[in-house]
Amino acid sequence: MGDSDLVKNIDDLKEILGIVTEKVPGLLRGLRDVLYSKDAAANMADAVATFYTKLVEAGIAKEQAMDMTRGYMINLRDIFGGKDGFNVNIGGSDDRRRDD
Structure with missing residues (x-):
């Protein structure tokens, strides 16, 4: 590979x-915003309530x-921001504990 390459x-x-820095x-x-909107919360509440009701109805x-x-209700912050997960600190302060 030459210098010009x-x-x-x-x-x-x-x-x-x-581009990545600009778009991501x-x-x-x-x-x-989609995951934590009022509509998303209402849909999740309906899904969780239905899940519980169906379990009880099934005996x-x-x-x-x-x-x-409780196991069904997974909090995405635990997945993305937990100690063993990814951290998607978007536009917030960086107040996470450092383990290094």
Whole structure:
């Protein structure tokens, strides 16, 4: 690989990273807004209530149905922001504890 190829590859990489830096934060904010909107909350509440009701109707004890429903209700912040998950700190302060 000659010097001109290396410079072209570096310039291409800079361009790609610039686009990623420009576009990705907005895409993630949009995803967050969809996942945590009032409509999304209402839909999740309906789904969770239906799940619990169907378990009880199927003969599952209420306490066990509640435990199963808690397991069903996954909080996306636990997936994306938990210690073992990804962190999608979008536009917020960086108040996470560092483990390094």
